Structures are given as C-alpha cells and as structure tokens.
Amino acid sequence: EIVMTQSPATLSVSPGERATLSCRASQSVSINLAWYQQKPGQGPRLLIYGASTRATGVPARFSGSGSGTEFTLTISSLQSEDFAVYYCQQYNKGGTFGQGTKVEIK
Amino acid sequence: EVQLVESGGVVVQPGGSLRLSCAASGFTFDDYTMHWVRQAPGKGLEWVSLISWDGSRTYYADSVKGRFTISRDNSKNSLYLQMNSLRPEDTALYYCAKDQDPTGTVTYFDYWGQGTLVTVSS
Numbered sequence: 168e169i170v171m172t173q174s175p176a177t178l179s180v181s182p183g184e185r186a187t188l189s190c191r192a193s194q195s196v197s198i199n200l201a202w203y204q205q206k207p208g209q210g211p212r213l214l215i216y217g218a219s220t221r222a223t224g225v226p227a228r229f230s231g232s233g234s235g236t237e238f239t240l241t242i243s244s245l246q247s248e249d250f251a252v253y254y255c256q257q258y259n260k261g262g263t264f265g266q267g268t269k270v271e272i273k
Numbered sequence: 274e275v276q277l278v279e280s281g282g283v284v285v286q287p288g289g290s291l292r293l294s295c296a297a298s299g300f301t302f303d304d305y306t307m308h309w310v311r312q313a314p315g316k317g318l319e320w321v322s323l324i325s326w327d328g329s330r331t332y333y334a335d336s337v338k339g340r341f342t343i344s345r346d347n348s349k350n351s352l353y354l355q356m357n358s359l360r361p362e363d364t365a366l367y368y369c370a371k372d373q374d375p376t377g378t379v380t381y382f383d384y385w386g387q388g389t390l391v392t393v394s395s
Contacts, residue, residue, distance in 0.1 A: 201381035203318075210277075210368050210385035211318065222383065254318055262308075262379035264318040 169193055169257050173265035179273040186242040188268045190255035195235045199259035202231055202240045205267075206251045214253075215240065245270070275299040275384045277369045282389030289359050293389055295352040295369030300384075303327070303347035306372035308382060309354050311365035321367070322354065325377025332377070337363075359393045366390050 170193040180186045190200070198218040203211035213222040215231035218238060228243040242249055250272055255265040281293040293309070309321040322333045322343040331343050342355040352369055367389050370382035 199380075203382075208387075210370075210387050211382070212385070213381060213383050216373075216381045216383075256318075256381065258380045262320045264320070266317045 169196060169260055169263050171255055171257055171263055171265035173253075173255055173268050175268060176266070177269045177271060179271050180245050181273045182247060183244050184273075186245055186249075186270055188240040188242075188253055188270070190233075190238040190240070190265050192236045192238075192257055196257040196259035198234050199257060200231075200233070200238050201256045201258065202229075203254045203256065204249075204251045205254065211254065242270075275371065277371065277384060277386035279367060279369050279386045279389035282367065282391045284392045284394060285359055286395050287359060287361060287393055289393070291356045291359065291391060293354040293356065293367055293391070295386060297350045297352065297369075297371070300371070302345075302350040305375050306377055306380075307345060307352045308370045308372060308379070309343060309352075310368045310370050310382070310385075311363075312368070312388070313362075313365045316365075319365075320379065323372070323377065323379060324352070326375040330377030332379075356391070359391075361393045364391060364393045 172191045174189045200218045202215040205211045219231045230241045232239050252267045252269045254267050276298045278296045308323045324343045340358045344353045369386040371384040373383045374380045
C-alpha cells in the first residue's frame with residue numbers, strides 16, 4: 168500500500184497570508200494526486216486533481232504542484248472560508264489518503 | 274446540480290448487519306464508478322469499496338473484504354453497501370463518492386455526499 172504523509176498536521180495562518188501544505192508519497196505516484204478540502208459537518212470537496220489541475224469552480228488562489236513523491240498545495244492569500252482540513256489522495260495504485268492538515272486562524 | 278444523499282446509518286451491536294444507501298441525482302448515474310469512503314470520529318479518510326458503472330467490477334479494502342458488499346441499481350440511481358459482521362472499528366461516517374471514471378478503478382472523487390453515521394457498540 169502506498170502511504171501518504173502530510174505536513175504539518177496543523178498550520179496557523181493569518182487571513183491574507185500564504186499557506187503551503189505538503190504531501191509525500193512512500194513511492195512514486197506520478198501526477199496521480201488529488202487534494203480535497205473538508206469543513207466541519209461537510210463531505211470533502213475536490214480542489215485539485217492531476218497534481219495541478221483545479222476542479223470546476225475552485226478559486227485561482229488554490230494551486231497544486233509536484234510529481235513523483237513530493238507534492239504541494241498552496242493557498243496564495245487565505246480567505247476566511249479557507250480555514251478547513253485538507254487531504255491529499257493518491258490514485259496511482261488504489262486510493263489512499265494522507266492524514267490531513269488543519270489550516271487554522273492564527 | 275450533483276447530489277449524493279446517504280442514509281441507513283444507525284447504532285448496531287458488534288456482529289450485526291446494516292445496509293447503507295446513497296441516492297444520486299444531477300448526473301448520469303450509470304456512466305460512473307461509485308465509491309464508499311469512511312471517516313472514523315476525529316480521524317482521516319479511508320477508501321472502503323468501489324463498483325464500476327455496470328456493477329461488473331467491485332473492489333474492497335482489506336479491512337472490510339469478506340464482510341461488506343457493494344452494489345448498485347442504475348434504474349433507481351442508487352448505491353448500496355451491505356455491511357455484515359460489524360466490528361467496533363467500523364464505527365465511522367460513511368460517504369458515498371462519485372468517481373470521474375466509469376471503468377472500475379480508483380481515480381479521484383469529484384462529488385461527495387454528507388455522510389451517514391454508523392456506530393458499532395454494545
């Protein structure tokens with residue numbers, strides 16, 4: 168099984184600042200990686216697929232990068248609605264998720 | 274608008290059985306692979322099972338293999354999960370999720386429901 172490791176577990180950021188979230192795979196997943204946002208009481212929402220392609224309706228402040236084993240989700244200027252938990256998921260072989268990064272208000 | 278609405282979650286005793294349902298609307302249901310993904314309280318996401326567009330291919334996580342059965346009724350735009358021999362570690366919020374692919378592999382999940390809570394406890 169491919170293990171996905173996200174860091175940090177919690178990221179404290181002020182509104183308007185940039186947030187950088189990391190995701191590492193235990194073996195190469197090419198660009199078969201997705202990012203999701205989850206708010207309390209809601210199901211996850213797809214943000215990014217193919218490591219860098221924004222899903223429909225996702226604001227341009229969200230961007231994804233990376234390939235192989237190292238991936239990054241960047242939120243260029245945090246808005247109040249962006250404070251949430253973010254998960255990465257590989258789909259190169261099966262589908263496994265990272266443990267999540269909580270983005271909280273500093 | 275795509276909607277996925279799960280139902281059927283309850284409190285059940287260890288060893289018991291339960292059937293979850295997911296009602297889909299807003300897209301051509303029989304064009305896509307569908308999944309169940311679960312989230313234990315305060316924990317991360319765990320993929321559970323998938324079924325291809327026509328039901329011919331099904332796959333399960335090792336943690337549920339032999340105990341859970343996924344099925345679908347395309348005439349009713351509905352997805353199901355039959356859960357047998359339930360264990361306390363199956364306690365979780367169970368999400369129905371739509372894949373963007375029809376063929377019965379795991380890719381990414383472009384729509385999710387709100388989840389239904391299954392609690393396994395005596």
